[in-house]
Amino acid sequence: MHLTIIGGGIAGLATAFYLKKKSKELGREIQYALLEREDRWGGQIATQSVDGFLIEGGPDLLLAQKPAGIQLCKDLGLGERLIPTNRERQRTFLVQNGKLVPFPEDFSLVPSKFWPLVTSPLFSPFGKLRMGLDLLIPRRKDEGDESLASFIRRRLGEEAVRVGGAMLAGIHSADAARLSMQSAFPMYVALEQRYGSLIKGVRAMKKKRPSASAAFQTLIGGLGEMVDTLTTRLDGDLRKGVAVASVRKVDDGFEVVAGDQVIETDAVVLATPAYVTADLVAGFAPELSHALREIRYVSTATISLAYRKSDVASQHDFEGFGFLSPRREGRRITACTWVSTKLNYRAPADGVLVRTFVGGAGREELVDLDDETLIAQSREELKDLMGLTAEPLFTRIFRWREGRPQFDVGHKDRVDQIEHLAEQVGNLYVTGSAYRGSAIPDCIAQAIDTVDRILARGMGA
Numbered sequence: 106m107h108l109t110i111i112g113g114g115i116a117g118l119a120t121a122f123y124l125k126k127k128s129k130e131l132g133r134e135i136q137y138a139l140l141e142r143e144d145r146w147g148g149q150i151a152t153q154s155v156d157g158f159l160i161e162g163g164p165d166l167l168l169a170q171k172p173a174g175i176q177l178c179k180d181l182g183l184g185e186r187l188i189p190t191n192r193e194r195q196r197t198f199l200v201q202n203g204k205l206v207p208f209p210e211d212f213s214l215v216p217s218k219f220w221p222l223v224t225s226p227l228f229s230p231f232g233k234l235r236m237g238l239d240l241l242i243p244r245r246k247d248e249g250d251e252s253l254a255s256f257i258r259r260r261l262g263e264e265a266v267r268v269g270g271a272m273l274a275g276i277h278s279a280d281a282a283r284l285s286m287q288s289a290f291p292m293y294v295a296l297e298q299r300y301g302s303l304i305k306g307v308r309a310m311k312k313k314r315p316s317a318s319a320a321f322q323t324l325i326g327g328l329g330e331m332v333d334t335l336t337t338r339l340d341g342d343l344r345k346g347v348a349v350a351s352v353r354k355v356d357d358g359f360e361v362v363a364g365d366q367v368i369e370t371d372a373v374v375l376a377t378p379a380y381v382t383a384d385l386v387a388g389f390a391p392e393l394s395h396a397l398r399e400i401r402y403v404s405t406a407t408i409s410l411a412y413r414k415s416d417v418a419s420q421h422d423f424e425g426f427g428f429l430s431p432r433r434e435g436r437r438i439t440a441c442t443w444v445s446t447k448l449n450y451r452a453p454a455d456g457v458l459v460r461t462f463v464g465g466a467g468r469e470e471l472v473d474l475d476d477e478t479l480i481a482q483s484r485e486e487l488k489d490l491m492g493l494t495a496e497p498l499f500t501r502i503f504r505w506r507e508g509r510p511q512f513d514v515g516h517k518d519r520v521d522q523i524e525h526l527a528e529q530v531g532n533l534y535v536t537g538s539a540y541r542g543s544a545i546p547d548c549i550a551q552a553i554d555t556v557d558r559i560l561a562r563g564m565g566a
């Protein structure tokens with residue numbers, strides 16, 4: 106049996122890895138090809154080492170609550186290389202009226218501690234009381250989807266939409282008024298249903314959760330270490346720099362066409378962005394193609410700025426993980442991470458590394474500015490908000506055009522339909538960040554599910 110996986114981001118790589126692992130465990134024989142358009146593997150995972158600094162152009166952390174990411178590291182023999190974020194420096198700030206105001210301690214949408222919330226300047230006395238009403242408001246009866254903004258407004262009030270909405274929507278570079286609660290934050294929906302109150306639910310979960318310092322982890326050498334190790338473990342037909350132009354359905358399988366290469370194959374896994382997948386299947390599955398096109402994407406960029414510590418130490422203390430800058434503040438960056446405070450092994454002893462984020466819902470046009478302007482704008486914002494005027498040693502820009510899938514309200518129904526239509530074609534699978542969760546652990550969990558479905562159909566038996 107022969108399978109072709111298109112797309113060599115984490116979704117495609119993890120599909121190949123678990124296909125090999127699981128088919129071997131079952132004594133099955135499946136040959137596969139993995140095709141990637143770019144001349145490097147990893148897709149949005151983009152790690153670079155520059156003069157003792159370690160730059161992440163895309164993702165930098167694995168959320169431990171979603172275990173598939175940490176598990177893949179362990180399956181690759183990288184368990185010893187995992188590191189947590191630095192616990193003692195956990196403070197994060199929100200830009201409010203042009204100033205950096207700290208989030209209350211232990212605040213992640215829902216206040217789990219009383220005093221830090223009561224003393225926080227982020228909310229008015231009325232806003233704080235309104236959040237407390239969550240303890241009394243009955244759980245929602247309607248099982249349909251709703252937006253993040255509507256969910257927070259209903260449970261915690263308008264001020265929480267302003268603060269918590271900015272924080273959670275930012276994770277998806279999304280607009281809180283459009284982002285699906287069911288697809289993006291199913292755990293909060295489940296907490297409301299189970300405990301009837303988010304505050305009660307979060308308190309109960311805190312007792313079970315790993316300590317906050319282990320909540321996010323990464324690898325000493327960055328997430329690129331995961332990609333490099335994966336590619337050395339794969340023994341299939343791996344081809345980089347091969348852009349698939351179309352997939353044809355033929356009697357006994359598929360033909361995958363890339364330039365003058367035509368691969369005859371029994372099954373296809375599409376681990377490409379949904380709009381690429383839509384183009385690739387358009388010739389034989391127009392309805393599926395149409396459904397895939399309904400998943401919107403937005404563009405973002407990251408700008409890493411490396412400094413000499415002695416140049417910036419007197420300008421800012423970097424005591425915290427960084428700040429978020431909600432859209433209403435009108436800034437040209439959406440967030441900034443103080444990377445070398447948040448994580449060890451990211452800067453030399455005499456260095457400080459900072460990363461700004463640009464674009465996302467409502468601010469996409471900024472991504473198309475030229476490099477010089479993007480850097481100048483980030484530096485102006487850092488000067489204004491942090492007093493940082495020092496000249497960076499170097500900068501790195503990564504643009505992710507149409508890089509962030511948007512889980513609009515109703516997303517789960519769209520994905521159910523997409524999977525149903527792919528199933529009808531037979532031996533055709535879609536996987537990756539556009540569907541059931543976009544974090545790396547979600548992509549890996551979906552890859553494992555795809556492999557299980559392939560093996561359940563008896564491939565290689």
Ligand SMILES: Cc1cc2nc3c(=O)[nH]c(=O)nc-3n(C[C@H](O)[C@H](O)[C@H](O)COP(=O)(O)OP(=O)(O)OC[C@H]3O[C@@H](n4cnc5c(N)ncnc54)[C@H](O)[C@@H]3O)c2cc1C
Nearest residue numbers: 112114115116142148149163164165166349537538544545
């Ligand atoms: C700035 C940023 C920060 C993020 N931070 C985090 C984080 O800290 N933690 C986290 O868990 N997640 C984070 N994410 C999300 C996460 O990185 C992505 O959702 C995930 O890496 C996507 O993996 P994927 O394999 O689905 O897609 P991709 O990585 O996009 O891979 C798809 C691949 O398909 C290839 N391809 C496209 N067209 C073709 C074609 N025609 N033929 C062949 N190949 C093709 C592409 O070149 C690409 O390599 C972040 C994302 C961004 C952009």
